Amino acid sequence: QKEVEQDPGPLSVPEGAIVSLNCTYSNSAFQYFMWYRQYSRKGPELLMYTYSSGNKEDGRFTAQVDKSSKYISLFIRDSQPSDSATYLCAMKGGSSASKIIFGSGTRLSIRP
Amino acid sequence: GAVVSQHPSRVICKSGTSVKIECRSLDFQATTMFWYRQFPKQSLMLMATSNEGSKATYEQGVEKDKFLINHASLTLSTLTVTSAHPEDSSFYICSARGAGLGGGAGETQYFGPGTRLLVL
Numbered sequence: 487q488k489e490v491e492q493d494p495g496p497l498s499v500p501e502g503a504i505v506s507l508n509c510t511y512s513n514s515a516f517q518y519f520m521w522y523r524q525y526s527r528k529g530p531e532l533l534m535y536t537y538s539s540g541n542k543e544d545g546r547f548t549a550q551v552d553k554s555s556k557y558i559s560l561f562i563r564d565s566q567p568s569d570s571a572t573y574l575c576a577m578k579g580g581s582s583a584s585k586i587i588f589g590s591g592t593r594l595s596i597r598p
Numbered sequence: 599g600a601v602v603s604q605h606p607s608r609v610i611c612k613s614g615t616s617v618k619i620e621c622r623s624l625d626f627q628a629t630t631m632f633w634y635r636q637f638p639k640q641s642l643m644l645m646a647t648s649n650e651g652s653k654a655t656y657e658q659g660v661e662k663d664k665f666l667i668n669h670a671s672l673t674l675s676t677l678t679v680t681s682a683h684p685e686d687s688s689f690y691i692c693s694a695r696g697a698g699l700g701g702g703a704g705e706t707q708y709f710g711p712g713t714r715l716l717v718l
Contacts, residue, residue, distance in 0.1 A: 527712070529604070529710050530693075585644065590640070
């Protein structure tokens with residue numbers, strides 16, 4: 487079993503829809519949870535990071551962490567064609583020496 | 599803030615030559631830098647972790663004599679692919695984690711734009 491599981495998609499939704507992206511994980515030591523967006527042939531861009539459980543909102547993006555279920559989500563409201571990209575969840579333990587573990591990424595396409 | 603640059607953005611070289619890729623943190627001090635490789639439609643594969651002033655730690659299966667990493671300062675790390683072969687063709691991405699970013703963000707990593715290497 488992988489430490490982090492993420493559905494690779496592709497996921498295609500119409501413009502304006504709410505998008506829900508999810509990851510599950512098995513390591514209860516993870517404390518930091520991140521979402522990265524990666525456009526084709528570009529490096530990943532940090533979108534959201536959360537420490538421990540809870541919600542965090544930034545504009546159209548909301549990140550949720552449920553440590554009891556080992557489940558994290560990223561919601562995108564009022565999705566735009568420019569949101570079309572691959573979204574990678576990532577997480578790491580509390581010590582500075584721990585490595586970030588990435589999900590495999592979900593390819594998202596927003597149809598105009 | 600938290601900008602990481604990479605140079606070159608793409609490089610084409612002949613088999614057997616060496617290629618150097620630079621990674622710079624532009625507005626923060628990167629105490630740790632990471633080098634990843636990414637094949638098409640796949641996730642990031644960590645190659646090595648380097649801390650400023652010390653030897654890099656390589657992941658299992660990554661040849662340290664082939665992928666030379668130097669992290670000579672808090673803002674610069676280099677990856678040299680020695681005697682490159684076609685199978686080394688890939689997208690190489692560096693990332694950095696550092697001090698002074700505040701709010702726990704020092705635990706996160708910021709990525710460069712990547713370098714596409716094509717070995718003929």
